[in-house]
């Protein structure tokens with residue numbers, strides 16, 4: 159395949175018989191296909207580990223002699239042919255759920271815009287939950303055959319890497335990532351030229367080059383302003399995710415929304431449904447409005463079309479979390495544009511008006527809501543909160559009738575499942591379990607898994623996590639000359655036999671990472687119990703500008719280094735998708751302590767449940783509807799949002815009580831064979847009840863049935 163080799167320098171050395179390895183490496187399909195992963199691992203297991211499971215880099219770095227030897231190895235060639243056959247079968251969207259369900263709109267395209275996409279660590283264009291959700295959305299759309307295209311940003315510097323200093327402070331390190339080591343290629347226009355677009359920004363014009371990432375059958379297009387035509391400041395416009403001031407952010411959002419529409423046009427794609435994942439991309443509605451008005455429609459007619467074909471998902475349960483741009487910036491960047499929409503300055507600014515916005519700024523969520531007929535929050539509870547928050551936009555309509563619905567977030571199981579667990583599911587649920595992940599009948603069969611087999615797999619996964627942690631600590635020690643106390647703080651003393659709690663997420667203050675530290679004596683007692691030891695692994699980044707979040711990390715890290723806690727608390731540096739997989743697959747319990755109602759949904763607990771680690775969480779976000787009394791543990795929300803200190807104290811008390819009286823005794827209650835039967839019961843209940851309801855398959859089908867299909871069919875006749 160020439161187009162792969164032209165991109166990739168030294169990869170020309172791949173022997174003819176294996177030439178399609180590059181094609182496989184450049185489609186992230188491999189990342190959720192166990193056989194494809196095993197194929198790349200077999201090329202060179204050590205390189206596979208060193209490259210953090212990145213086949214593009216692996217093929218770059220592997221010795222040509224090794225590939226020649228493999229091309230003559232019948233076992234490998236057979237494995238290669240089998241994977242290719244599966245790939246070729248997958249990539250043609252013939253007998254998919256979508257094709258069966260929606261034969262009449264088979265040529266429809268759905269454009270999905272998001273400021274971040276978390277697909278794989280080799281493409282570091284995500285910071286956290288929002289991005290991971292977008293990545294899982296694309297993968298599942300591909301699996302179901304839903305004709306989706308993604309639009310996002312190419313951030314040449316990605317999100318930052320985290321380093322913890324000897325004093326326990328987070329350093330944020332921005333390193334340009336190498337495109338040659340990522341499955342990213344230039345996107346081409348229908349005539350075969352590199353796709354590049356232009357967007358006016360105030361009195362200048364900014365160019366962006368478009369890159370393409372293949373995600374199974376789905377393509378993701380990324381805008382990149384680092385091109386020679388641009389002034390130096392504009393070249394850096396898309397350099398970083400969530401960096402810079404308000405004006406930079408506004409420019410980024412203009413690029414994503416307006417530039418994103420132009421990119422799809424330049425690529426010759428004609429989406430019928432347009433989905434904005436969070437408000438960052440809401441300007442896309444304006445660009446579509448502009449196109450229609452310029453084609454001769456009145457503003458009202460155009461707005462009607464845009465509204466009917468637009469889907470908007472909000473993720474933020476608090477007013478301060480929404481993007482609001484001051485009017486003077488809006489005037490600077492949009493005067494000259496609003497006339498093209500058939501609007502005046504005032505009618506234009508009114509599109510972003512929201513009375514809660516401090517002062518009179520332009521609220522991106524308000525814009526998205528006004529311009530989209532299909533609206534949702536990301537859990538049942540978050541839907542309710544969103545209706546309340548945005549009721550002002552529907553004067554006279556009662557809260558219950560505000561047309562914001564909810565589609566609860568879910569995860570893409572093939573991405574998050576541990577290999578050993580996958581084998582267990584293949585054996586007991588059937589080899590097609592992943593294609594039926596939303597079928598409750600499949601998950602009933604979890605009951606048939608023998609306790610001792612499940613326990614054995616859980617223990618093996620935990621040992622794997624511990625060796626991952628030790629390997630990272632060792633690498634840090636060797637490469638960065640860490641002090642011994644830092645090496646210990648990274649978890650080298652963790653015991654694979656002890657009950658292990660995982661807490662990994664962004665260190666935003668509302669996530670209350672330090673709730674567990676409110677009574678240190680009690681915690682010390684609990685962790686160091688000689689017969690029933692407990693350990694906690696923390697991981698997560700704080701936004702570099704979030705001082706309280708950075709202090710949380712500092713506080714956690716100090717305790718990790720404290721000899722008084724005996725190495726029972728560890729901090730795993732640089733939380734990303736790779737580390738997240740090891741954590742959700744390896745710990746025994748997944749802890750979550752947000753301050754309600756701040757967690758719109760959350761998804762990490764769903765990943766843990768899939769892998770046999772039950773959830774212990776404040777009843778908020780998805781857990782609000784996921785907890786059934788027997789499938790994990792819930793900290794009941796204590797009333798008193800007005801009294802955060804009191805709320806923290808009550809929630810901490812409840813957390814200690816659940817650990818001391820329920821979680822720890824159950825985990826250590828073993829039978830004659832050393833198996834914790836009661837514990838396994840909860841593990842099974844958790845898998846059985848959580849996975850079918852909180853998987854991306856259920857989520858995508860809901861988006862399709864509730865929003866995409868109606869939006870695709872109700873396009874007014876003028877279209």
Ligand SMILES: *Cc1c(COP(=O)(O)O)cnc(C)c1O
Nearest residue numbers: 286287663734735738760761762
């Ligand atoms: C799943 C995931 C998240 C989202 O986790 P929540 O805290 O549940 O929202 C964030 N970061 C990474 C790396 C993840 O894998």
